[in-house]
Amino acid sequence: MSFFRIFSYGYTRNTAMVKSHQNKSRDTQKSIIIRTTCTHDTIRVPVEVVLSNTYNKALAFTLEERQRLGIHGLMPACIRTDDEQMLAIETNFHSICENVGRYRYLRALRQGYERLYFQFVARNVNLVLPIIYTPTVGLACTIYGMLYRGMTGIHLTKHDRGHMKQVLSNWPMRSSIKAICATDGERILGLGDLGANGMGISVGKMELYTALAGIPPSSLLPVCLDVGTNNKSLHEDPLYIGLREERMKGEEYVSFVDEFVESVVKTFGSETLIHFEDFATPNAFMFLNRYRECYCHFNDDIQGTASVGLGGLLGIQRITKKPLEDHVILFAGAGSAIMGISYLLKQELISRGLSKREAVKNIYMYDQNGLLTTKRTDLPENIVVFAKDMKPIKSLEDLVEKVKPSIIMGATSAAGLFSEKIIRSMAKNHERPGIFAFSNPTAKAECTAEQAYNFSDGKAIYSAGSPFPPVEFNGKRLTPGQANNCFAFPGIVLGTMTVLADRMPDEIFLLAAHELAKFPSDEDIKGGRIYPQVDQAKQVALKIGIKVAEYLIENGHAKRSLDCDEIPECIAKNSYKLEYGSALAETWPYPQMKPHPKIPCPKDKPKEKK
Structure with missing residues (x-):
């Protein structure tokens, strides 16, 4: 049904004078109706409403819509599909x-x-x-x-x-x-x-x-x-x-x-x-x-980024067939993005049965002042657990040479931080090193896709926060992944809003990461792609939305009374329709009403006897 339903009801009042010819038969008199006066009081939809950004169909208005809505002539004759x-x-x-x-x-x-x-x-x-x-x-x-x-x-x-x-x-x-x-x-x-x-x-x-x-x-x-x-x-x-x-x-x-x-x-x-x-x-x-x-709230820079980051790490696990807990992971930067990803990674490893100490053992963090060590006193409370009992190392290149990470992830806004020496060192120690340059916009990325592939001899599994074009290397076309938050937060929000949740617990971000990691096909994984393609983002959002809604229902956070099998239908019913429908109210046939019994006129009533 159209949004214009409430505006489209109107009436036309016609006033006519009928001149009857007394010498004609009754049937003939019916056909002779002379309109000497004709006025129309038509209720119109305000043109400001019809052409507002919410309802304006541009040149897609049909001829009937243009005429009945009073906008005919306000646009060219062309009607576009x-x-x-x-x-x-x-x-x-x-x-x-x-x-x-x-x-x-x-x-x-x-x-x-x-x-x-x-x-x-x-x-x-x-x-x-x-x-x-x-x-x-x-x-x-x-x-x-x-x-x-x-x-x-x-x-x-x-x-x-x-x-x-x-x-x-x-x-x-x-x-x-x-x-x-x-x-x-x-x-x-x-x-x-x-x-x-x-x-x-x-x-x-x-x-x-x-x-x-x-x-x-x-x-x-x-x-x-x-x-x-x-x-x-x-x-x-x-x-x-x-x-x-x-x-x-x-x-x-x-x-x-x-x-x-x-x-x-x-x-x-x-x-x-x-x-x-x-x-x-x-x-x-x-x-x-x-x-x-x-x-009911969340922070996308922390939690949305964490889902996408962990989803990428789980993708590395799929490619290398090496459990995540056995990877050595180095985070460069200590801002909200890295804090969120490292926290969710720790939760993932704990869910696999590791103790808190075991979960952080192979996770290293580096910021502008060097490696995070137990001797530093400037560490935020959120990341103290990742500090290592080691000698301070100021240079990122020296740190990579020392700890030999199989995965490095940066969110520093320091363009070029992942140098040729760092990438070559990782490629020397690992068959398929994971390199994530999360910083946005593109000019702030820690390294480009071309640098990652060239310096690693095509071995790197590379993803960035912003899009990079494919790279040709030794006759092969290597397509970088995009670790974009749009793969997480739309679906998480969709699931939360569908069930009218009262909270957004950490578990839904963990769940979203797993759904994201499972989305690329086995063929994609063989080709080194750990994230979906951007044009698949709508499918990803729907998949994550359904899973998040199911979790919130099953764990008592939903205010809307739904069974899990009703979620897809509820989402479809409440989804925004991208195509314009008719701008006119729907009409339908109605049976002819039965005539009411004839009501006698007062003059026809029998006179009362005195």
Whole structure:
């Protein structure tokens, strides 16, 4: 049924004067009806509604729809099919050379034609993902003020304290909101503090909810927590869209976020999912633990990345046929991504029967100050368990030579950190070394795919956080994997929202990692590919969503009463429909009503006798 059902009922009132010719027969009189006056009071759908971004079908409106909805003549006579509309969008997309220009075009498309936009993204995931997500979205965020075109979400500033519920209630579709993605913009990818420009990340994440997991955009709300920025260049940027003030800190900042999550629940309901995105590492972990038993929430930089990272490690296990606990794994970096992956890896190994001590024995961690050792006093609480009782080693090359890792994983934003010496050393000691360069955008990657394959003589199993093109080596085409969070969080969110879960326990991220690792076929694994292809992301999301929903039901976290075998049907029923249906209300035949009994006129009533 169409969204226009509620607008399409109307009536036409016709006024006519009938002149009867007294000398004609009754049948003849019926045929002689002279309309001397004809007026029409037609109820119309407001054109602003018909052509709003939610309902606008562009040139796909049929002739009948154009006429009955009062938009005939407002567009050319051409009526396009869905495929023809997609061709027009794709032609425009490819006519733009620069990726930022393509990002700008897609933003305008979303603002004007929401369903067409998501149809285009869903049909062209390979093409569009690098634009609306990594790596282009990072660059777009640096100039977001210049790209800003209108309302995309809610901006809550530090001056809105005490009034957050009122501000959240201003969202036009507040009654349907079921999930929120919030950022304070302090750590956008590897680009640092971008303040209110971080809204671009929240918008991009939630668009992947829809494009990959089929979650209706009307139920999603991007939020920017504008608590200021310490980026001086933004203070001086005349196009910056946020507060030109220093970033809020300490108890005042924590109290601000506390009020935000409380206001979300009061405004949209206790089952509302809250997705924290791109908070500074200490704050990210603090809020993750602070709200663990209170709200349905997760942090994608920590937990979503952890699922994808562990999924890749399990893929290495499939290729090498060597248990994960027997691999020597070196993590470069000690930010939220590495902390999340190392924690989930430890949980995986413990689930296999290893003690906590055994689980961390072959896991080494390295940061800008060198190897994490027990003698260091600057270690965050989350990673102290991985510190080794060894002499300090400052050089990553020396550390690789010393511990001989079979897998190295980096999330440092230090381009070129994995040097030729490091890669050759790993290839010398291991038949199929695993190399993960997670840092985004592409320019920040620890090494390129070409470097990994060339320096390892084609032996490396390489994956990156951003897309790299295939590499030709000794006549073979080697395709790098993309360890993209889009393989995890859309499915996890889909499962959680489907059953209206009250919590998001750690186990669902472990489960998602296993489902992700099982997705590549045996043929893919033989070819060295441990992650799905990007155009398979929708299938991955559905598979993970069903498994997550089953787990939440079986473990008492679901508020929606469903049996596990009802989950696929529930997901399909509530999925966002990418294709336009009819813009007109459905009609159906109705039997002719029986005439009512003749009611005698007062003049026909017998006169009462006096």
